[in-house]
Amino acid sequence: MLYESDYCTMDLFDVSSNIFDKEEALMDEWVPGELPEREEELEQISMAFKRSVRSDKRPRNVFLYGKSGQGKTVAIEYVLRELDNTFQTIDKKLTVIKSTLQGSNTSYQAVGKILTELEEDTHSPPKGHSYDDLTYRMFNALDDIGGYAVIVLDEIDNLGTDDDLLYDLPRAPSNGRLENTEVSVVGISNDFNFREKLSPKVKGTLGEVDVRFNPYDATELQTILKQRKEIAFQDGVVDEDVIPLCAAYSAQDEGAARQAIKLLYTAGELASNRDADSVTTDHLEKAKDRLEHELIRDGLDGLTTQERATVLAVASLEVQDKTPAKTKEVYPVYRWIIDNVGYEELTARSIHDKLTSLNTYNMVSAYENSGGVRGGTYFTFDLGNIDAHELLDVCANADYSLSETADEIPITTRQSRF
DNA sequence: TCTCCACAGGAAATTGGGGGTT
DNA sequence: AACCCCCAATTTCCTGTGGAGA
Numbered sequence: 001m002l003y004e005s006d007y008c009t010m011d012l013f014d015v016s017s018n019i020f021d022k023e024e025a026l027m028d029e030w031v032p033g034e035l036p037e038r039e040e041e042l043e044q045i046s047m048a049f050k051r052s053v054r055s056d057k058r059p060r061n062v063f064l065y066g067k068s069g070q071g072k073t074v075a076i077e078y079v080l081r082e083l084d085n086t087f088q089t090i091d092k093k094l095t096v097i098k099s100t101l102q103g104s105n106t107s108y109q110a111v112g113k114i115l116t117e118l119e120e121d122t123h124s125p126p127k128g129h130s131y132d133d134l135t136y137r138m139f140n141a142l143d144d145i146g147g148y149a150v151i152v153l154d155e156i157d158n159l160g161t162d163d164d165l166l167y168d169l170p171r172a173p174s175n176g177r178l179e180n181t182e183v184s185v186v187g188i189s190n191d192f193n194f195r196e197k198l199s200p201k202v203k204g205t206l207g208e209v210d211v212r213f214n215p216y217d218a219t220e221l222q223t224i225l226k227q228r229k230e231i232a233f234q235d236g237v238v239d240e241d242v243i244p245l246c247a248a249y250s251a252q253d254e255g256a257a258r259q260a261i262k263l264l265y266t267a268g269e270l271a272s273n274r275d276a277d278s279v280t281t282d283h284l285e286k287a288k289d290r291l292e293h294e295l296i297r298d299g300l301d302g303l304t305t306q307e308r309a310t311v312l313a314v315a316s317l318e319v320q321d322k323t324p325a326k327t328k329e330v331y332p333v334y335r336w337i338i339d340n341v342g343y344e345e346l347t348a349r350s351i352h353d354k355l356t357s358l359n360t361y362n363m364v365s366a367y368e369n370s371g372g373v374r375g376g377t378y379f380t381f382d383l384g385n386i387d388a389h390e391l392l393d394v395c396a397n398a399d400y401s402l403s404e405t406a407d408e409i410p411i412t413t414r415q416s417r418f
Numbered sequence: 419t420c421t422c423c424a425c426a427g428g429a430a431a432t433t434g435g436g437g438g439t440t
Numbered sequence: 441a442a443c444c445c446c447c448a449a450t451t452t453c454c455t456g457t458g459g460a461g462a
Contacts, residue, residue, distance in 0.1 A: 108445095109447090129439090353427085353449095370459080377425075378425050
């Protein structure tokens, strides 16, 4: 996009804000000079690297886990930067290879991605070769680096149960696949359970040092929000109650700092757009509504049509107050919906899988039940925190193939909730 | 106590792709 | 062109579970 400053002057966008001072401090990319509530974690991480400063040993492998928005990535970057500085003073060479495994569901794809970082003329993950070919290339490239190499694998939980890479990588030196380079691995996972799902042999080698990032509580969030507020807003424009309330909301919901900051930012924007002279709790409430709406929207956007139909089926039941429903109850509704759109029907077994995976994306909530009329354990599903009417609304107004169907979903009992 | 139901979820096979090398 | 490698989404088949009712 081209910006012609000649045409786009202050007529349209009032440059001076009476709300914001440096609003950059509320943006995602902003890296604060210090991490006020993560000192303990920083210390734990740096311990893992210290032995490579003292001796010739490679740093320990580190495994960081905790929900998203807890500062894991920032923390490791912070520590590695410091380590690099130290290494320079003692004349050691440090190479950091960072790779986000988003979209890499298998070890194969992950190795491909790492190769794009390692090999200069490889710009997209290679395909069509065997896994062994790729790992061979990877270890060759690593061995060429020399010195110390730290491989940071972000969102490592994308690998699921395929832990070949996590098995091969830490073992390379003892297998004689690496001779000149000391390699260690930093794994970052958003999934608390991922570590448990790993096979024991991998858990041991990868998790030489485990650092757990617990969700921030309301008090910690307040500290963080205050820090940002001081920089981002003009003095005194944020009402006293806003920060505590903002922190409280976000603490309930995952305790993610990123979310809390976004909420505050949105509230500030609302206030600014309305030419208010202060940010009030009213703005915050509005911001919260808007973000919730966006969350549903983004959630639905990331789903396939089949998954959307499944969510829609649950929503439909929720609207009729038949909510925590078993797969068996959801399935006929799903079939009705999918037939309506003319897509192929999947089996009940697949819908059962869809429902459980939607649960992990937080689009539906699953509850485990035991007993019942016919023994065993079974799950029931509902929409959890999401408001069914709002979801139907969003879906009907979006541009999905089943938007029209969403509009048709039984309106009869729509008012029956609450 | 035993059986049996109805569900959860694992494993393997199937389907229908993507893309290589030689 | 012939042959190889990798993959995700499903379906099919199957085993495990625990309380209700015999």
